[in-house]
């Protein structure tokens with residue numbers, strides 16, 4: 160059982176490193192999420208793990224602990240309306256604006272184990288005849304090294320593929336490998352994944368035409384949400400779009416984006432900030 164001081168130490172480090180909010184009412188989650196970390200790192204209890212963290216300041220172990228505290232829930236074609244809106248309405252606009260001079264770049268920030276980025280890749284693959292020679296790339300980033308490794312493996316359990324994928328899509332785009340289903344190379348070619356903290360995006364990431372950051376901000380503190388939105392706006396190209404999760408808003412960053420009428424959760428870069436960035 161973790162005492163209040165240990166919970167405080169863990170919560171403060173989660174906030175400092177990743178912006179993750181651990182509300183008072185959810186401190187039981189810290190215990191639950193640290194249990195498998197303590198076990199696999201060879202500690203008898205979560206309290207022993209926290210004592211080791213406090214005495215050694217082991218950065219690898221701290222990273223592992225903080226990453227384990229985030230909500231990693233995700234599934235294929237989660238909340239599909241904004242994905243369909245992107246394919247039907249935003250992609251044609253981007254194609255016109257870019258006129259094949261540069262690739263259309265899509266970022267999934269906080270992509271978890273990859274299902275969101277792969278869902279976009281499946282949609283693009285299915286509509287590739289309509290897309291013609293359009294050059295499109297998807298980058299998925301997440302603070303969790305383990306989530307990124309799983310995303311890169313492109314291998315999912317029966318339980319995971321049953322969440323959100325039609326049987327038609329499963330057979331069309333995956334191959335069975337033992338107990339797992341692995342995405343075909345035709346889908347894998349669309350996406351690359353790398354570890355990244357939304358609070359401090361790596362300099363080499365470049366800019367993106369559309370950024371999906373869904374179901375990430377809701378797990379962060381208010382300050383971290385505002386800071387993340389500012390960082391996201393800096394990664395956004397001049398005519399960039401932002402897609403948030405259901406129920407998430409741009410509160411605190413209204414100067415960067417404006418809500419698009421008729422499209423829930425989708426925002427467009429405001430003209431003023433876009434012109435400043437151009």
Ligand SMILES: C[S@@+](CC[C@H](N)C(=O)[O-])C[C@H]1O[C@@H](n2cnc3c(N)ncnc32)[C@H](O)[C@@H]1O
Nearest residue numbers: 177229230232233269271301302356357373374
């Ligand atoms: C609930 S999942 C959402 C996955 C996917 N975007 C979706 O909508 O299904 C939230 C993800 O955000 C990641 N995350 C949390 N804080 C982060 C941060 N500061 N930087 C990058 N990723 C973060 C977590 O590791 C987790 O994988």
